[in-house]
Amino acid sequence: MSEANVLPHSLLYSRSSTSLESPMYSSLETAYQALHTEFLAKSRHNDIPDSPVARTRLCALIARTRSDMGACSESTTCSEISRVLELQESLLAPIRTLPSDVLIDIFQLVIETSNKPGITYSWPFLKPTFHLSGCIFLFTWICFWWRDQAVSYSTFWSRIKVNCGFQVALSTELTVFLNECILRSGVSVPMSIEIFTPLPKYQSPPAVVTMLVARAHRWRQATLSFTYLHDIDIIFPFKLSSAHFPLLKDLSFQWDEYWIDPVLNPILECRPPLQKLKLSKLSESYADVIASRNLKFLELDRYSGVSLARLLCMCPCLESLTLRSFRFGGNPDAKQIPCQSSLSNLTIGGHMDYHYIDNGVWDCVTLPKLARLHATLVDLVDYDQWxxxxxxxxxxxxxxEVVKRSECALEYVKLETLVEDYEENNGAWPESVLEIVEYFFKDLSVKAEGRFVGNIALQDWKDYASKQVPLYRYH
Structure with a gap:
């Protein structure tokens, strides 16, 4: 054992605990500062005891450090001793002896359950520069062993989010660091990426976006959010082909130009093997770009066409559909083919900008496998004209009508109501709301425990609403 290890204990035990003087404490604090430097280095390098003898010596040293702290009454010295004790005890922690594959599994679990599971390159609110964040960086700060394990596992570095704010200078240093992180993801590991680029018109994309686009062939999940639809042509300044997205299973493609009609999506033209798709808009005239037996989940903010029958026929294995608005369009005389969909989960209505669902959406459609239904009342009816x-x-x-015609066995039905109507009625439910809810659930085949209005069980909601009890009493 080194002299530094023995010094603080010999100082403490050279006098009784009742006759300790401040000069001695000063020497003791200095000695423990030296010990802290020594054990901090051991901790960072995972320099754990490698034999029973070394382990026994460390345990004896820990016991004496605890004794020192118990006999010490000087706050600054006690604080220094406590820091050393924490480092000494950490060298005996079981996690330091775990096999690499077990440690990786623990890292993976922490990352998947974190609110920041990937690397985020963003502009924090009220701050002038970008920064990188993500729980993966935490593992690289603990010790060299953890850092080596985290850096060498490519999957940890394959989930990246880029949020480019308005009129903010991108940090060259951080851009270089992000490029290093991308390189850590290897050359073949599938990537999950998210790009939000509110670019002024005709501005070139940031370098960090170009880095990710160059690896589009590795994208497994992608979320692309733009202000203008034409931004997709700026970000992908080359002709796209199926070779660019061979792994893409999950795509969310959103843009803010709600006044622009749905157009052909260049990424969908490449026919990636999608299982999950979310779009701002889709027109029936372009619906064939998503025709696939692979597609299981589809979410549309707006769909325009004669009905959903054609779309459902093109995606026969669709299990979940979210349709927030439907606009009747296209050829009204177009012949519709009856469709029996395999949908088991349906969410209808609820878009804040397109608050309408035109009649005709369910023409020629039956849903015999439907089990879960979520409808938003504000987008489906006008209370005043009910x-x-x-x-x-x-x-x-x-x-x-389509639910009853389908003769499906519903397990769960949730009907959303309009809070604004409740507020305009001075805290009481409009009578028309009660009529609508009663009408909708009447003769509807659904389990009693699976019927809800908002987040309230149907019967509880009816009891409160019929008594005109304000919403805050039970919401």
Whole structure:
């Protein structure tokens, strides 16, 4: 054992604990500062005891350090001793002796359950520069052993999010560091990427975006968000082909130009093997670009066409559909082919900008396997014009009709209501809302425990609503 290891204990035990003087404490604190430097280096290099003898010596040293801390009453010295004790005890921690594959599994679990599972290159609010964040960096700061394991496992570096803010200078130093992180992901590991680029018109994309686009052949999951639809041509300044997206299974493609009609999507033209797709808009005239038996999940903010029948026929294995608005368009005389869809999960309505669901959406469609239904009332009917006699002609009535026609066994139905109407009615539910809810659930084959209005069980909601109890009492 080195002299530095023995010094603080010999100082402490050379006098009784009742006669300690401040000069001695000063020497003791200095000695423990030296010990802290020594054990910090051991901790960073994972220099754990490699024999029973070395382990026994370390345990004895830990015992004496605890004794020193118990006899010490000077706060600054106690703090220094506590830091050393923490480092000494950490060298005996079981996690330091785990096999590499077990440690990697633990890292993977932490990353997957983190709110920052990947590397984020973004512009923090109220800060003038970009920065990198992500829990993977935490593993590289603990010790050299953890760092080596984290850096060598390519999958940890294959999930990247780039959020390029408006009119903010990109940091060259961070861009170089992000490029190093991308290089750590290797050359063949599938990547999950997210790019948000609110670019001014005709501005070239940042270098970090170009780095990721160059690896599009490795994309397994991609989220692309633009202000202008033409940004896709700026980011991909070359003709796309199927060779660019051979691994792409999950794509979210969003843009903010809601006034622009749906157009052909250049990425979808490449026919990637998608299983999950989210789009801002899709027109029936372009729907054939997603025709695939692979597609399982489809989410559309807006769909325009004669009905959904053609779309569902082209995606026969679709299990989940989210349709926030439907605009009737196309050839009204087009012949529709009856479709029996394999959908088991349907979400209809709810878009803040397109608050309409035109009639005709369910023409020629049956859903015999439907089990879960989530509908938003505000987008389906106008409360003020609701009349029980014409209920079947409303979009909500048509939805109920297709459900009954399909003879499906529903397990869960959730009907959202309009909070604004509740507020305009001075905290009481409009009478038309009660009528609509009663109409929709009447004769609907669904388990009693699976019927909800908002997040409230149907019967509880009816009890409160019929008594005109304000929403805050039960929400």
């Amino acid at each position: 009349e029980g006699a014409s209920a079947a002609a409303t979009p909500l009535g048509k939805l109920k």
